[in-house]
Amino acid sequence: MSSASPLEKERKQASFDVRSMTYLLEGGEEKCKRREKVRKYVEEDPVFRNDDRYTLDRYSLYKRGLEKSKHLVNRVQEIGLGNREDLEVFWDAVDMNLPTNLHYAMFVPTIMGQASVEQQSEWLPLALPFKIYGTYAQTELGHGTNVAGIETTATYDKSTKEFVINSPTVTSTKWWPGGLGKTSTHCVLMARLIIDDKDYGVHAFYVQLRSLEDHMPLPGITLGDIGPKMGYEAVDNGYLRFDHVRIPLFNMLAKYAQVSEDGVYSKPPHDKLSYGTMVFVRAHLIATASVTLSRAITIAIRYSAVRKQGYVIGAEKKGEEMTVLDFGLQQARLFPMLAESYALHFTGAFMKKFYVTVTSGIQQGNFDQLAEMHATAAGLKAYSTWKVSNGIEECRKSCGGHGYLLVSGLVHLFADYVPACTYEGDNYVLIQQTVKYLFKICESIQRQEKVTVESVSYLVEQEDPSLHTSSKQKVNWCDPNVQLKLLKLRAKRLVWEIFDEYSALVQSGLEPSQAWNRMQPLYPRAVNAHCVLYIASCFIDGVKSTNESSPSLVPVLARLSNFYILHQIEQSMVDFVEVGMISREQQLQIRQQKQTLMSEIRPDAVPLVDAFNHSDHLLNSALGRYDGRVYEALLESTKNEPLNHTPVPRGYEEFIRPMVHSKL
Amino acid sequence: MSSASPLEKERKQASFDVRSMTYLLEGGEEKCKRREKVRKYVEEDPVFRNDDRYTLDRYSLYKRGLEKSKHLVNRVQEIGLGNREDLEVFWDAVDMNLPTNLHYAMFVPTIMGQASVEQQSEWLPLALPFKIYGTYAQTELGHGTNVAGIETTATYDKSTKEFVINSPTVTSTKWWPGGLGKTSTHCVLMARLIIDDKDYGVHAFYVQLRSLEDHMPLPGITLGDIGPKMGYEAVDNGYLRFDHVRIPLFNMLAKYAQVSEDGVYSKPPHDKLSYGTMVFVRAHLIATASVTLSRAITIAIRYSAVRKQGYVIGAEKKGEEMTVLDFGLQQARLFPMLAESYALHFTGAFMKKFYVTVTSGIQQGNFDQLAEMHATAAGLKAYSTWKVSNGIEECRKSCGGHGYLLVSGLVHLFADYVPACTYEGDNYVLIQQTVKYLFKICESIQRQEKVTVESVSYLVEQEDPSLHTSSKQKVNWCDPNVQLKLLKLRAKRLVWEIFDEYSALVQSGLEPSQAWNRMQPLYPRAVNAHCVLYIASCFIDGVKSTNESSPSLVPVLARLSNFYILHQIEQSMVDFVEVGMISREQQLQIRQQKQTLMSEIRPDAVPLVDAFNHSDHLLNSALGRYDGRVYEALLESTKNEPLNHTPVPRGYEEFIRPMVHSKL
Numbered sequence A, B: 001m002s003s004a005s006p007l008e009k010e011r012k013q014a015s016f017d018v019r020s021m022t023y024l025l026e027g028g029e030e031k032c033k034r035r036e037k038v039r040k041y042v043e044e045d046p047v048f049r050n051d052d053r054y055t056l057d058r059y060s061l062y063k064r065g066l067e068k069s070k071h072l073v074n075r076v077q078e079i080g081l082g083n084r085e086d087l088e089v090f091w092d093a094v095d096m097n098l099p100t101n102l103h104y105a106m107f108v109p110t111i112m113g114q115a116s117v118e119q120q121s122e123w124l125p126l127a128l129p130f131k132i133y134g135t136y137a138q139t140e141l142g143h144g145t146n147v148a149g150i151e152t153t154a155t156y157d158k159s160t161k162e163f164v165i166n167s168p169t170v171t172s173t174k175w176w177p178g179g180l181g182k183t184s185t186h187c188v189l190m191a192r193l194i195i196d197d198k199d200y201g202v203h204a205f206y207v208q209l210r211s212l213e214d215h216m217p218l219p220g221i222t223l224g225d226i227g228p229k230m231g232y233e234a235v236d237n238g239y240l241r242f243d244h245v246r247i248p249l250f251n252m253l254a255k256y257a258q259v260s261e262d263g264v265y266s267k268p269p270h271d272k273l274s275y276g277t278m279v280f281v282r283a284h285l286i287a288t289a290s291v292t293l294s295r296a297i298t299i300a301i302r303y304s305a306v307r308k309q310g311y312v313i314g315a316e317k318k319g320e321e322m323t324v325l326d327f328g329l330q331q332a333r334l335f336p337m338l339a340e341s342y343a344l345h346f347t348g349a350f351m352k353k354f355y356v357t358v359t360s361g362i363q364q365g366n367f368d369q370l371a372e373m374h375a376t377a378a379g380l381k382a383y384s385t386w387k388v389s390n391g392i393e394e395c396r397k398s399c400g401g402h403g404y405l406l407v408s409g410l411v412h413l414f415a416d417y418v419p420a421c422t423y424e425g426d427n428y429v430l431i432q433q434t435v436k437y438l439f440k441i442c443e444s445i446q447r448q449e450k451v452t453v454e455s456v457s458y459l460v461e462q463e464d465p466s467l468h469t470s471s472k473q474k475v476n477w478c479d480p481n482v483q484l485k486l487l488k489l490r491a492k493r494l495v496w497e498i499f500d501e502y503s504a505l506v507q508s509g510l511e512p513s514q515a516w517n518r519m520q521p522l523y524p525r526a527v528n529a530h531c532v533l534y535i536a537s538c539f540i541d542g543v544k545s546t547n548e549s550s551p552s553l554v555p556v557l558a559r560l561s562n563f564y565i566l567h568q569i570e571q572s573m574v575d576f577v578e579v580g581m582i583s584r585e586q587q588l589q590i591r592q593q594k595q596t597l598m599s600e601i602r603p604d605a606v607p608l609v610d611a612f613n614h615s616d617h618l619l620n621s622a623l624g625r626y627d628g629r630v631y632e633a634l635l636e637s638t639k640n641e642p643l644n645h646t647p648v649p650r651g652y653e654e655f656i657r658p659m660v661h662s663k664l
C-alpha cells in the first residue's frame, strides 16, 4: 500500500522549482530561512507538541494553553527574538489559540494606541512583562455588532474623582472577551461614560478584575467562562458583571477623549482616528485567510493523491483503482481552492503594502484613501472569510469519511477559523459598508466629480463593446485584459443597478432606511463582483511582478490566475449572460479553457501545495503528512484516545454486563 | 430585554392555526398526540436529560451513552412500547447517537434480512434481548465507497469446516463501524470469501469479537476506538484486525449465498435483492433531512425574533433597535430554509409511500420502479444532505457570535448531521448513479421506447414555447403549472445536454470511462435540476392534498411552496437565462414576487417554526427556547462549565502566578 509513497511520484512531475515558489510566498530566500529557523524552535520543543490537542478534555487544554503561554514568553526571551515579525512567526507556529492571545492582540495595542503617555508609562511596565494579564472587554450579551448600544456604565463621581462601573441589566453582561473568564487580571473595558446624567457614549477604561495576590475576583466583580464553543477550546472567553465598582479617574484611556477632575468632558479631535487599527486588523485577516485555506488544501490534495478508491463508471474493476485526485469531480472541487489560496496570497500582500501607503497618507492629513481602504478591506474580509471557511469544509468533505476524524486536522481548522465570519465585523454587516462607500462614489460621479481612487474607477470607465456576443471573433480567455474588462463591466453594471434601484425607491418616496433594507438582499452579489475584480487585479499584478523576480514561476502562476478568474466568471455566469456579455458559445469556450487548465494544473497539484511550506507539526494531520503515510498515521493516532487506555471500557460493569448476563 | 418575550407578540400574528399545522406535519391528530406522549416519557426522565451534553468529556459521554442505552431498553419494556413507530419516536427523543445504535440499525436488520432461518433462530434470541451487542463492520481504512475492494479475507478451510478470518494489510483494518471499538461483542463482518484460492467477492459473516464473560477481545482480535470525531462523541466507532481467527462454516450469512461443507459455492439468485434496504435507508434519510433542518431553522428564527441589534443604514439611532428578523438580509438568508424544511417534509412523506409501492411491485417481480426509486433516492439523498448541512451552518451564522457556543444547539446539530453527506454513499458518488439512470432513459428514448416512469417523463415531453421571452404577456409566477413547466424544461435541457455531450465524446473515440470522467464536473448541475423538479412536484402535490384535509392551511403552505420554487429558480437563473427561457424583465418580476412572499411569510415565521413541534428538550438550545428567554439561559448555562467550578483555575499556581510575581 503506502510503503513507496505515491507523493514521491507526484513530486517528480513538478513543472517548476518548489523551493523558489516557497521563497516567493514567504517573501524571499532570506526571510524564508529565518522563518524556518524560528519555527524550528517551536517544533522541536516538547512543551509545544500538539499531538495531544485532539484528545485532551477542555480543562486540560486550557491548562496546556497556560503552560504554552508561559513557555512562549520564556523561550522568546531565552532565544532573544527581538523583532515583531519573528515574534509573529513564533506565535503562529505555536498554533493554538492561547488564553493569553488577547493580551498581545488587543490589550497592549489598545493601551499603546489610546492611553496617554502618563498612563502608558504606568501600565506598560506591568503589561509587557506579564506582571498583569489583560483582555479587551467590549461585546456584551445584548450587543456585539452595535457597539454604540453597549449598556455597561461608567458614571463619574465628582466627589471622589472616581468612575462607578455598573452592569445595570442582564444584557449588559460582558460576554465573549478572550481570556476574560479565568486568566486575565485586568481589562480594557468599553462602557458608556456618564457625567451628571449626561451620556457621552462608549469609552475605554482600564479596570483591574482579579487580585494580584491570589487571583480571586475583586469585590463587586462576577466573572467566569462562557462555556464550550466550536473551537478555541483552550481559550477562556468570559463573562463579566460589575456591581458599582469604583475605579480612579486616571483609568479612563485619555489619549483622545478626556474628563477633567470637575467632570468636564473633552471629545477626541477626529473620529476617524480609531479606524486605523480596525483596517489594519482586517487587512491582516486577508493574509491569514490565504494561509488558512492553503493549509486545508495541502491536506486535501496530498490525501487525494494518496487515496485510491474505485473506478470511473465505465471502467469498473479494470486494473488499479483510481487515485481520487484523478476524478474529474475531485479536481473540480479542489483546484478552485488551490487557485484561491494563491489569489488571496497576492491580495493579502498587496493589502499590507496598501495599508502602509494609506497610513503615511493619513500622517499628511489625507483621509481619502482611508475610506477606500476601509470599504475594500470590509468587503474583502467578508469575501475571504466566507470563501475560506466554506473551502475548509469542502476540503474536509473531499477526504471522505476520514476527514470527519479530528486527526484529519480539518475539523479544528474550520472550527477555529469560521468565527472570522462573525467577529471583527459580521460579514453581512461589513458588506453594507462596502456598498455605502460605492454608493458615495456613484453619487459623486453623478455630481460630475472626478474619481481619483483607482480601485473604483471602473464605475466611470467607458464601456468598450468589442466583447459582446454579436462579435463572433474568438476571444483569448487567458488574456488578463479580456478578463479584467469582463470583471470591470460586470462590477460596474451591478453596482450601478443597485444604486439606481435604491435611488429610485427613495425618489418614489420610500424612507432611505426602508429602501436600504429592501435592497439588502441584492448587496452580496454586487460586493462579490467588486471583490473579485479587486482580487483578480492583485493576482494579475502579482504574476506580472513575478516575471521580474522569478520568471520561471510565471507559467504555473499564470495558469492558477487564469483558472481562478475563469472559475469566478463561471460561478457568476448569469451576471454575464443576462446582459449578453458572454454568448452560449463563449460559455462553452470558457468551460473548455478551464478543462485544459485543470489538466495542466494536475501534475503540479502536489508541488503547488508543498510550496506553501506547511510543516507536519503545523498541519497536525494524519491525512496531510508530507510522507503520505496516512494509514499508518491513522492507526497510530488511536493510541492517544483515552477510551483505548483500558481494554474493557468504564461503564461495562454497570451497563453492559447486566444486559449480557440478564436472565430474560 | 426579554422580560415580556417578543415571541408572544410574534405568535399573535399567526395567519393560521399552529396546532392544525402540527397535526398535518405529524400525520394527524391522533398520531401526533401519541407521539407527544411517547416523547414525554423521555423528556421527563432524569436519565435522559441532555443538559450535560455540551460539557462532559468524551469518556463521560460514552459512559452516559451506555447508561442511556441500557435505560432505553428497560424503559421501553416497562412502558410496553410495542410497535416500531413508537420505538422510533422514543429513540429520536433520546436524541443522542448511542454506542448501541448500530445494533438496532444494522446488526439485527442484517441478520433478519440475510441470515437463513436456522441462523436467525440461533442468533436473534441473543440479539433481540441484548445478550449480545452487535455492529456492522464493512468500511476499512482503505475502502469505503468501493465496497468491492474490501481486503479482509474469510478463507474456507475444508479440513475443519471453518473460515479463517484475516487482515492481510494495514488498509484491510476495519475502520468506522459504530459501537465496534468498546461496546460490541459481535459483528456482521464483510469479508472476501476465498475457497480453494478462488475469490468469490465480499460476503457477510457472523463473528464474535469479545468474551461474554469479561468483555475481553478474543484471541487473534485487535480492536479499539478510532479516536475523536466532529460529532457522535458518545459512539465508539472502532477499528478491528484479525490474525487468522477461525469461525465455523455455519457463520456465513446464508439466506442468499451458501458454501457447502465440501466448499462448493452457490451464488445468490438475484443481485438486486440487496438494493431494497439501501433504498429504504436513503428514503428515510430524506425525511430525517427535513426534521433536522426544521430544528435548525426553529432555533435561528426564534432567536432572530428575540434579538434586537442596531439599525438599518439611514435610520441610525432612531428609536428602538431592529429585531434582526426584520433585516432584509436576515430574511433572505433564513426564509429559504424555512421553505426548504416544508418542501423536504412533503418529499420525505412521498418517498416513504413510494417505497411501499415499489416494494409491493418487487413482490410481483417488477424491478422497473426499483431502478427509478434507486436513482431518485440517490439524487435526493445528495441534494437534501447538502442543503441541510449547509443550511444548519447558515442558521448558526445567522445567530451571530452566540451561535458559536455549543449551547446554541446548532454546533452539534451540524456535527452529527454532516456525515450524512459522506456515509450511506458519498454524495458525489451518488449523483453519478442518478446520472447513469437518466442516461439510460435518454438511450431508451433514442431507441423510441416509451417512457413509463412518470418522474422522468419530462425527458420526452414536447416543449411548449409559450413561456419564451419573446412573448411579452405577464406570467403568474405563483401558478404551479408555470413553475413545473419551467422546471421541467430546464431539467430536460440540462440532462439532454450532458447526455449528448457525453455521447459525442464517446462517438469521437474517447473511452466511455474517460468521457464519463471528463463530464463529471457537469453532473451536479443536472442532478440538481432533476431533484428540484421532483421536490417541487411533491410540494405542489402536498399542498393540493392539504386542500382536502385542512383547507385553512393552504394559503400559508402555498406561499412557502411558491417561495421555495421561485427561490430555486432564482438560484439557478443562469439555466433559464442562457437559453432565453426567462427574460430580464421577468427576472425582475420573479424578484418582486419573492419580495412580496417574504413580507407575507414574515408574520408567520415564528408560528411556522412552532408548528414543527420541537420541544426545548430536543432543541437543547439556549437560543431556540420556546419562551425566548435567551439571555437568562445563556448566563445560566455557564454553571455547567467545569472551568467555573473553582474561582481560580487549575494551572494558576504553576503558570500564571510565577509570571505575575516574577522579579523581572
Ligand SMILES: Cc1cc2nc3c(=O)[nH]c(=O)nc-3n(C[C@H](O)[C@H](O)[C@H](O)COP(=O)(O)OP(=O)(O)OC[C@H]3O[C@@H](n4cnc5c(N)ncnc54)[C@H](O)[C@@H]3O)c2cc1C
Binding pocket: A102, A136, A137, A138, A139, A142, A143, A144, A145, A146, A175, A176, A177, A178, A232, A237, A419, A422, A423, A424, A425, A426, A428, A429, B307, B309, B310, B311, B312, B313, B324, B327, B328, B329, B330, B397, B398, B399, B400, B401, B402, B404
Ligand atoms: C470565537 C469568538 C471570539 C470572540 N472574541 C471577542 C473578544 O475577545 N472581545 C469581544 O469584545 N468580543 C468578542 N467576540 C464577539 C464578537 O465580536 C461578536 O459576536 C460579533 O461582533 C457579532 O456580533 P453579535 O454576536 O452581536 O451578532 P448580531 O449583530 O447580534 O448578529 C445576529 C444576526 O443579525 C444580523 N445582523 C446584525 N446587524 C445587521 C444589519 N445591520 N443588517 C443585516 N443583518 C444584520 C447578523 O448578520 C446576524 O445574522 C467573539 C466572538 C466569537 C464568536
Ligand SMILES: Cc1cc2nc3c(=O)[nH]c(=O)nc-3n(C[C@H](O)[C@H](O)[C@H](O)COP(=O)(O)OP(=O)(O)OC[C@H]3O[C@@H](n4cnc5c(N)ncnc54)[C@H](O)[C@@H]3O)c2cc1C
Binding pocket: A307, A309, A310, A311, A312, A313, A324, A327, A328, A329, A330, A397, A398, A399, A400, A401, A402, A404, B102, B136, B137, B138, B139, B142, B143, B144, B145, B146, B175, B176, B177, B178, B232, B237, B419, B422, B423, B424, B425, B426, B427, B428, B429
Ligand atoms: C460518522 C461516520 C460513521 C460511519 N459509520 C460506519 C459504520 O457504522 N459502518 C461502516 O462500515 N462504515 C461507516 N462509516 C464509513 C462510511 O461509510 C464511509 O466513510 C463512506 O462510505 C465514504 O467512503 P470513504 O470514506 O472511503 O470515501 P472515499 O470514497 O475514499 O472518498 C474520498 C473522496 O473521493 C471522492 N470519490 C470517491 N469515488 C469517487 C468517484 N467514483 N467519482 C468521483 N469522486 C469520487 C469522494 O467524493 C471523496 O471526495 C462511517 C463514516 C462516518 C463519517
